[in-house]
Amino acid sequence: MGTKSSTQGFRVKIPEDLPPSSVLGFTKKLNLLPTVNEYRFDFGIDRWFPPFSMLLLSVALRKFRESHPGARCRAENYRNHGYAAHMGFFKAFGLKHGKGLGEAPGSETYLPMTELSVEEIANEAARGYEAVGDVIERKSERISRLLTQIEEGDLVDTLSFSIREIIRNVVEHSGADRVFYCGQYWPTLHSVGVGIADCGIGMQKALSQNENLAIQSDRDAIHMALLPGISGNPLAGKGATYDHWQNSGYGLYMTNRLCRSGGSFTVCSGQTAVTLDDGHKRDIACDFTGTAIRMEIDTRSIGSLRKKLAQFRDEGAEVARTLSGTTAINPSAASQMLSRDFMNLGRNKGNH
Secondary structure (H helix, E strand, O other), X not given: OEEEEOOOEEEEEOXXXXXXXXXHHHHHHHOXXXXXXXXXXXXXXXXXXXXXHHHHHHHHHHHHHHHOOOOEEEEEOHHHOHHHHHOOHHHHOOOOOOOOXXXXXXXXXXXEEEEEEHHHHXXXXXXXXXXXXXXXXXXXXXXXXXXXXXXXXXXXXXXXHHHHHHHHHHHHHHOOOEEEEEEEEEHHHOEEEEEEEEOOOHHHHHHXXXXXXXXXXXXXXXXXXXXXXXXXXXXXXXXXXXXXXXXXXXXXXXXXXXXXXXXXXEEEEEEEEEEEEOOOEEXXXXXXXXXXXXXXXXXXXXXXXXXXXXXXXXXXHHHHHHHHOOOOEOHHHHHHHHHHHHHHOOOOOOOO
């Protein structure tokens, strides 16, 4: 991770390989560093920064700087990384190098690191006499079209739905003032990757507002958040409402099901990250203030969005009915229901 020098402070090596698991592990080590007057971050050799890893690493470094106001943070070997600099990676955590957030124009295959202001979303909704969810949907559709360079179709619909639900969770539950995102589209590989992160209160604190949920850890919170009908609002989805965007607790459930159909879904909050793919589940230790989500969608397996959503909604409704029969939903029940969800796919190879 790093070495300490009495004259040069503490030298921190950024991981040479940057898959999600490596960067997630780095966030935990980062927050265990000793307190010194200077930190020197070595970005090492030229290499590619995947969207989610780049986003997560940038937000984590920014939070580290903010939590060490008395220390000097320096960067080494950062000029080697032209792609990351172009995407806004370095300026996002305070280094004056490369482009700023959202400054790069993007292309047919990528979206640079960009931020959305929660306050601006609310103001835009108020100016147009709209629900906040309508503004989020419009922005999500724009992100999807920019990333895929397609105006309409199943790919745009699927990506828009997934991005919309994640941004909604940030706006409605996280307490964060901003949401960050970036993405990459690989047409020849039939794959779309999107990273979305916030520095809010995290899933455990958000869901703990619902007294019907017995949550004791970040892992418990993530497991519950991935189930249908689970929300920090105990009244979500119940009673009369004129807001068709009322959060019913199905957003992350539907999104992770869509991503896992040939792709993968990773959610990181607090001390735990969970990765789900087509039949596997893996827990990864991390330390991240807020919530970060990685979606990887196999464009060949999308099919009709309406058909898939109907299937997942029906299967989710069965799970939700089972959960609603208990006074309080505990971690064991959540884990069992998540495993049963895999069984619905006929590929229950994960752990729980």
